[in-house]
Each structure stands twice: as structure tokens, then as C-alpha cells.
Amino acid sequence: MSKKVKIFVAASVLLNLLLVGLVVGRLWRRSCETPPARESEEVLAAKFPDAQRQALLDAIAKMRSDSQDLRQQIAESRQRVLSILTAPEFDARAFQTEVDRLHDLRNRLMQRRAEMVKGLAGQMNQDERKLLGDFLRHPPSPPTASKPQ
Numbered sequence: 483m484s485k486k487v488k489i490f491v492a493a494s495v496l497l498n499l500l501l502v503g504l505v506v507g508r509l510w511r512r513s514c515e516t517p518p519a520r521e522s523e524e525v526l527a528a529k530f531p532d533a534q535r536q537a538l539l540d541a542i543a544k545m546r547s548d549s550q551d552l553r554q555q556i557a558e559s560r561q562r563v564l565s566i567l568t569a570p571e572f573d574a575r576a577f578q579t580e581v582d583r584l585h586d587l588r589n590r591l592m593q594r595r596a597e598m599v600k601g602l603a604g605q606m607n608q609d610e611r612k613l614l615g616d617f618l619r620h621p622p623s624p625p626t627a628s629k630p631q
């Protein structure tokens with residue numbers, strides 16, 4: 483090989499090593515970072531006018547209580563999908579049936595949420611609906627067991 487080709491290959495190898503090091507370093511740093519904490523419902527709701535704040539908090543509480551059974555069914559369905567997937571013998575028909583059921587349950591949950599949003603939005607002006615959109619874009623963290631009720 484000529485001297486120019488050797489220099490080119492050496493430079494290429496060095497640049498590739500540098501690139502791999504940068505990618506691995508970024509992935510390592512990203513895996514060590516903690517995700518940003520989500521704001522609580524009260525903090526997000528505080529941005530709403532007094533008239534809408536309580537309606538929003540009440541609607542969220544009602545949605546949580548009304549959808550508890552549906553969320554439980556979704557969790558159970560997810561477990562069944564995982565158990566079918568990890569079984570010694572894979573049953574494609576059972577897997578597809580359970581996945582279809584899971585999608586149906588999730589669609590029903592989203593439909594309930596959409597109905598709640600529609601009810602709230604119908605009582606709000608454009609500025610309040612913009613706040614509602616921001617609220618939905620960055621949903622509050624779920625309540626914890628240690629949080630006083």
C-alpha cells in the first residue's frame with residue numbers, strides 16, 4: 483500500500499473509534515440520568531381559573547375511580563399476553579386474541595378520557611382550552627399511597 487492509503491486508513495480508524503466513543507459515552511450518560519419529575523395535579527391545576535380548577539380536579543378524580551376496573555383489566559390482559567409470549571409453546575392464535583382484547587380495553591379507556599375532555603372543554607373558553615391542552619400534553623404524576631388524601 484502506498485503511504486497516502488495507509489494514512490487515510492489510519493485516520494479513518496481513528497475517526498471511527500472517536501465516533502464510537504462519543505456514542506457510547508452519550509448513551510452511558512443518558513442511562514444514568516433520572517427522568518424529570520412530573521408536576522402534581524394541584525400544581526398543574528393551579529394554572530386554571532378558580533371556576534375551572536375544581537371542575538378539572540373533580541373530573542380527574544372521577545375518571546380515576548370510574549376507570550379503576552378497566553385499568554385492572556388492562557393490567558391483567560398485559561400479564562396474559564406476556565405469559566402467552568413466554569410459554570414453552572407459543573400459541574399464535576391465543577396471543578392475537580389477547581392482544582386484540584388488550585387493544586379493545588385500551589381503546590375503551592381512551593374513549594372514556596376523550597369523553598371527559600369533551601365535557602370539560604365544552605365549559606371552557608379558548609384560553610382555558612389551551613391550558614387544558616398543555617395539561618394533557620404533560621399529564622400529572624399519578625397519586626402515591628403515601629400522599630395524604
